[in-house]
Amino acid sequence: MELKTTTLDPLINLTRKENGNKDLTDFANHVTAGLSHTPKKLSSRYFYDGPGSALFQQIMELPEYYPTRCEYEVITENKSAIAAHLASEGFFHLIDLGAGDALKTKILLKELQERRAAFEYLPVDISEDAMQQLSSSLEKEIPGLNHQAVVGDYNDSLEWLQQNKSGRKVILFLGSNIGNFEHEESLGFLRKIRSHLEPGDSLLMGIDLRKDPDTILRAYNDFAGVTAAFNLNLLHRINRELGGNFDVNGFIHYPIYNPQEGVMRSYLVSKQEQDVYIQATGRSFHFNAWEAIHTESSYKYTLPQIQAMVEASGFTLETIFQDKEGCFADVIFHAV
Ligand SMILES: C[S@@+](CC[C@H](N)C(=O)[O-])C[C@H]1O[C@@H](n2cnc3c(N)ncnc32)[C@H](O)[C@@H]1O
Structure with missing residues (x-):
């Protein structure tokens, strides 16, 4: 079991190339x-x-920015069921693609730690500042957590993980990052994720749902x-x-x-x-x-679109968790 972190570099940077530029x-x-x-x-x-990541943290606290609030509720209300699913089959690598400040992931990390689950947390992000801050906040907030941050884009990081981490994998893709892909690209990306997983591995994805257009518009055009x-x-x-x-x-x-x-x-x-x-x-x-x-x-997605996306990318749908208002969904995809 790969449980010891003491020899791990706390931060792997895949973007530092030899020519430096x-x-x-x-x-x-x-x-x-x-x-x-x-x-x-x-x-x-x-x-x-650096400044962009700091501004995004401010956005997540805005009253108009419902996605973070709604996903926070989904994860908090269902942390026990999600953690039980993730930890159901022994040791796993928990890979958080586009982790940012991992505000919502930390709820799951604490729950997993309380259950004494055997796992390694691997946050991945293109922003080096975000990964440095996350590494030090994890050391303070969740002492003893087995973790290693990876600075790199999604594709390079998936390749690195394939070559360097064997065993069961659970991928987190929270914050509706999938929404930034055009529809065809999103299917291509999910298929790529699936190609880096084995049957029995999982993907937990946060997806913003369609709702009142004014609510959506305000979230991207805040008063402040x-x-x-x-x-x-x-x-x-x-x-x-x-x-x-x-x-x-x-x-x-x-x-x-x-x-x-x-x-x-x-x-x-x-x-x-x-x-x-x-x-x-x-x-x-x-x-x-x-x-x-x-x-x-x-x-923004509808539930039938999510179902179709799951099936078209080589997964089956395990569970859909939603907030009370039906604003946001966190969906467990099971690799078959
Ligand atoms: C909308 S934030 C979401 C952060 C976090 N997952 C959450 O739910 O709050 C998107 C994050 O993805 C990262 N990101 C965007 N494009 C990326 C890429 N191509 N490869 C790796 N990280 C990326 C950004 O740096 C940022 O931290």
Whole structure:
């Protein structure tokens, strides 16, 4: 049984490449491709640098941001049933994809520890700041927890886990991160997760459900403007890391919900015609007045869509847990 942590490095960084600049080169290439594309687009994965992760923590505390509150309720109310399921077959690796501050996972970790379950916790996140903070908070809040944080993107981390961790695996994918994938990509990603699991392994996924469009829109357009600052931080990050000269005040945060597609889309809209030079790309990018950059999609699901997604990706549906208002679902997928 792989229970000892004393020799484990508390943080594995899969993004530190030998030339030291691989991440920045990837970011610069992404920005060049996205700002040259018609219409312009940037990926939400670049939201989460240090300031972005801190802003997301503030978002999770906003009165309008129901997803965290609802998922917190689902996990708290069902922690005993979930922990019993996870720990039903002896030692397991608990892999938390896009763990962030693991606010909700910590409820399960404490429950598992109380039950003296045999497991190793492996939070994974693209944000090094988030993983450093999580490692130290785990040491203070859950002493004795067997854990090792992995800094890397989902794909590289799944490969690393495949090569380095054998035995039963349970994957957590909370916070409706799946909603950030376009529908076809989400199926591809779930199939990829399934290909890294063995029959009998599980996936616990948090999924935001369709509801009153106004409730959804408010969650991404809060009164205090924290979500606006979070979206605009992407331009600050380009300025900081790639030597951009974005006038961030020349852009506005614009979110819109499409109730037919069940998708919340966020944009950054240029208030005037302008050119932006980005040193690391060696290029200028032109913006027409009111031209937008698409920065995030967040899909909301129905229960039948979830059922279809489970079946199309090589799993069976074990259990659906929901909050009292039916806002959010945490679903156990069983690998067959
Ligand atoms: C919406 S937060 C959710 C955090 C947490 N799971 C929760 O439920 O509160 C998304 C997290 O996923 C991470 N993330 C986004 N894209 C990622 C990627 N491609 N690979 C790894 N982590 C990613 C972000 O850094 C961020 O911490």
